[in-house]
Amino acid sequence: MLRVDELTEEQVRALHDEHHMVSPIEQTPAWACYQASIEGREPWGWLGIYEDGQFLAYALAIAYHTHGYTYLNVAHGPCWVNKPDEQRETQAFAALRTFVHSRDKSVVFVRLAAWNASLTSPVLSTIAYDSTVVVDLHGGDEEILRRMSSRGRANVRKALRESPAECADETQRALRGFDEYYGVMVDTAQRDGFTPAPASTYASMLRELGPEHARLYVGRIDGVVSNWCLMTLNDNQAVYYYGCMSTAVRKLRAPDKLFYYAFCDLGRQGYDTLDMMGIGSPFCPQLNTLNQFKTKFAPKITTIAPARDLPVRSHFYAALVQAKALRAKLRTVLRTLKSQAK
Template sequence: MITLESTDAAGIEQQAADLDFTLPIEQTDAWAQYQNTVDGRRPWGAYVIKQDGRTVAFISLIDYETHGYHYLRSVHGPAWIDKPSRESEAEVRQALIKAVRGKDKSIAFLRIDFWDYEGTFPVLSTVPYNETVIVDLTGGDDEILTRMKKRGRRDVRKSLRESPAICTDETDQAIADFSEYYEVMVETAQRDGFSPAPMRDYVDMLSSLGSDHARVFAARIDGKVVAWSIVALNRDHAVYYYACMRTEVMRQLVPDKLLYTICCALGQRGCTQIDLMGIGNDFAPSLKSLNTFKTKFAEDTVQTSAGRDVPIKKGFYRALTMLQSIRRSLRHKENSGK
């Protein structure tokens, strides 16, 4: 039998630590406090999920207000201690629906991660993934390199020999003044066809999470920032959260050198793994452009649960999906007419 023990992000973090279980950064109290600084978001609550009295998972939920309605998001939650059975996951889904309905009548739907998609819907927005690359950071710099695919080892070694970039941890500099780093993100967005978040968003993330939970690594050529990454940390796990690069250095193996530098630096800090945050497949075809780079850093990819929507207000959610379908149809017609 599944039961939910109501608490907050700090509560699940303490109970996870008692079990020596590392939560995803998005399930921590530091993340909840960071989300509280973002307009339209606030920590909503959290649950310790138990099965027959034994703790099996944790979930921290953030209330998102958008377009006049509310939904709850839990990135990488529920965080299961062990991969759940289909039946257990379905029971947790029903328990969460009941709990949310009983506590907050304003919530339209949940957006949480599932292994089994039955009873859920594709997300209305964002791009979830169900496959990723996790790099083992244990054993030192040489071991990190040895465990890569052959082409990964080749490209990293070539970058160490030939790339003029100097790669270092620049967390303190980035927090003091992020403008030089943001210019690289703007150029990346223009090249790759997406809209960058406002600079304030990156600054708030760094300042709110603090250097214990967020680090900035940058590559410079002739003193100029040409690439950078933000890495999020919780205990001994790291996540490759944001990355960008100037077009002029795309052929100079700068990303290879920078990511290897990150892996080595994090390994020296005691991190045991870094999650490269998703690759493309049939579930997430728009991410396939990331595969060539990311997959060379580990021999195997890793399956993971993926973000899905769970309606709370079913009629309202149907209306949202219909509206989205109409918008997509109109965009398609507009693009076809060009």
Template sequence: MELQKIDYDEYRQIAEGIGRPLPIEQTESWAEYQKTVEGRTPYGYFKLVDGTRVAAIMSVMDFQTHGYHYLRSEHGPVWLDEPDEAQERQAVEAIRSCLRGMGSHAVFVRMAVAHELDATRPTLSTIPYDRTVIVDVTGGDEAILSRMKPRGRRDVRKALREAPVTCADETQRAIESFDEYYEVMVETGERDGFVPAPASDYVTMLEVLGPEHCRLLAGRDEGGRVVTWSICTISGTRATRYYAASRNETMRRHVSDKLVYFECCEMGRLGCEEYDLMAIGSEFSPSLMGLNEFKTKFCKEVAEVAPDRDVPLRPAAYAALVQARRLVVARRQRREDKARKGTRGEKSEG
């Protein structure tokens, strides 16, 4: 198996023959959006050739962060036919050999690899996932509802009756001013333990991808205040729930159920056939298990996907990054432990 660099026209021609939509991250539109993010540069389009047959294609980005470079192919390679472990092993070796030979300064390449291979490593800093929920959004609103689990249908019907929000596509409104949406995202980050990207990143995403590929859908309460919203990406007939945020005060009032159902119906009206709710937990990614109760009720089946894994291109440099990462995590853990002890001490003194 051999990896060959190709131009976009050849990449697009191969993609059109696959018979299913590319993941949004493997499209030219996504590469254009990524160019607007500091430290990210399109690296090229490639095809994996097995003898005389094209086996897969992949779009690769160059990421510069914390003083080093790495390459990333999100949800790539995109295989024409599902590979077995031997084919994936050959592909990983071909990709590593080609990228190392291109003179890149990248320390590793991060890509989707279904099987745990000797050449792969767990990702340094992101949380990969190997399962997701993909909702069939064909056939209209009632058909979408009928295919949910009983618990999902019950919660959606309750939300439609009682959830105090009105849902709408607010893509253009968010582009004009993102302040009220960002306020909800900051609150979500404080609750769930993450730091949101700058507000400008979300606006740029909506602007560069455009309404053909990216929409913001929101729910507002009786006073007209945004209490929940999501950004959905669209690639052909596949939509993905990329970002989502909600206020703490509405967590138990089924507003998120109402918005997700609205999103499913809206994506169906836009011509999509599938709506990927993007990532749930498993033994591979136990830290995401908290997502399962909410997401799995919207579909009777769980889909397996190839998770991100790192493939070192410069092993010594990659080993140094792994060690540095361990030290950072250890220091953070010591600070958290110290803070917890201090809090317990203050309470006991009181």
């Protein structure tokens, strides 16, 4: 029989080491501290999943207080000792739902990584993906290049020959002030049609996680920031979290040069892999535009457990789903009326 127990941070560290687990940054004490610094969020607790006394997984749950309700985000978790089959995962989620509801009646749902769809629903918000590109950082600069696709090798070599960008790890410089970096994100958002997070989102992430868990790699042309990418680090794994590029340098191959620089620099420091954090697939066609750039850096696509919602208060959750559908329908009507008025 599966059960869920509350754990201390010390117990999680011991279990992590005992079972030689590799954890995503979002399932670490460092992430809990970082999330505690964000308004409307707070660490809800560490949870352990057991079967007949045998440890199976742990999870860090962060409470999100938003739009008048609360949900828990177990980002890229639970962290399993071994990948669960559908029956075990379903039983674990059922036990988790019972535990959460018994402890905190305000929680409407839990967002977590689910290999199987049982008991869960598609996420209400954000974009969930089930595919990514993981770059192997072993073997040195030439080996990293050799493992790319032929297109990737050609693009990187051309960037090394022709791009005027000078690349560096500017984490320490960014900690002293983020304004010059944020301007590039604003430019990217205007070009690509999205709303950028406040500058404090990126600055506080670097500050709260610290250089041990977050780095900012930057390209500069004639001394001016042309592009940058923010990487998170944990258990010798790196993840590409945020990135942007100035419109003025789009044809100067700065991204290829910067990513190759970051791959090589992290590889020399002993990091094993870099996850490019999500590409498009039949599960998530919204991200298909990322595929051409990201897939050239590795020979294969990696499948992961996508984020899904585990309803805890089912009637409340159903009302949220209905409200989302109504908002979508209203937006469609407004677009139609706007089009007819032209």
